[in-house]
Amino acid sequence: MGGMVATSEQKVGNASVLSPTGRVDVETTPPLQERLLPLLGTSGAVVVIDFSGVTYISSSGLRALMLGAKEAKAKGGKLAVCALNETVAEIFRISRFNQVVPVYPDLRGALTALDPAGVGV
Amino acid sequence: MLIRFWGTRGSLPAPLGGAALQGKLRAALRKASGRSFTDDAEIDRFIASELTFAERSTFGGNTSCVEADIGSDEHLILDLGSGVREFGNRFMSGAYPGKKKVFNILMSHPHWDHIMGFPFFVPAYVPGHTIRIYGGHSTLDNAFRRQHAEPSFPVDYSQLGASIEFVTLDPAKTYDIAGAKVRLMRQHHTGDSYGYRIEHGGRSLIYSTDSEHKFEETGDTYPFVDFFRNADLVIFDAMYSLADAVSIREDWGHSSNIIAVELCHHAAAKRLCLFHHDPNSDDRSIAEVLQDTRRFEELARDGRAPLDVLSAYDGLEIEL
Ligand SMILES: [Zn+2]
């Protein structure tokens, strides 16, 4: 019951911003994960996943975030998510993933926290 | 099929402490302040209607033991955690006049919390009783003998009066046990565990505890989806939050409410019962997990038929 996730990627300062859209579930997570993990593979990498286009996240999507968080920790990088819609925010709360990955209300807030120099504050 | 939960706690018995009891009394008195009651019946009605489950009752503290009464003339029990003591006492009080003194036990695995009730299962001491202990592990009897041996217990296994047999089951086969159709499936857990599918009279029960799901592949093709398919009731190990289950408690052999709902949705199961509660969780937090799980079920439903979600407690009975 998954749709395609079209994930766009952009660079803001030192941070990479991934913007998946649609449902992040068992079918659509693998391509997202394949982009996410290499980005975090370089030491000190900063990655923000902008969830503003995501309607739902299943356990597979959450697991990819867990793998990303582990990779970030191992390589001294940072991973955060932002702009969760109400449904996704509830799933983060129920699964306790809000304690695994830092959650920010919007992209600017995430970038400011993770890469202050890059957003020129 | 009538399901009775005799023990629903994971890992270790967790008795309700005095402080927890006082918290319940406080909540009840607060809600009752200003009220007057003419008799006990009115108090009981107030308790039932005004207090939450966590305020008026408790999920209980006995470890895993579930009875599946299919109405046949032999007993069918899942696991021998501390809850089996109360089942044994009920049997000894004459509550099962129509049944033979034959106890069929399906074992998930021999971890301590799943066998610890056996030394206190009174029917095991009575000559003429038959106890058949089934499981996927070929060495189950060692675990039972060992917990009866000195210096851990005063009565040696050889002193038990009942006739006790161990039967190793093969996950590739289907069995007739106590009149029910029984299949089992190996689960990811330290030393392995086995989940059971029990069918009788057009109804199906899944008992799947102490089972970690490495959820890379929990989509439609995951073998557990087939095993759970269209089950009327799925009793599921939801001991941890998803975050804990995949991080600090990865490889601890347990699962979460999130995976429970996703698997039941994929399998089109009708009812999910959260089981093997963390002994560190109090009644309020177990009730919150239940509420959260019901909410997640709504969010995850995606056009499917609703899945009924409940949380097991010692004493719960479910008619299938
Ligand atoms: Zn257990």
Ligand SMILES: [Zn+2]
């Ligand atoms: Zn276990």
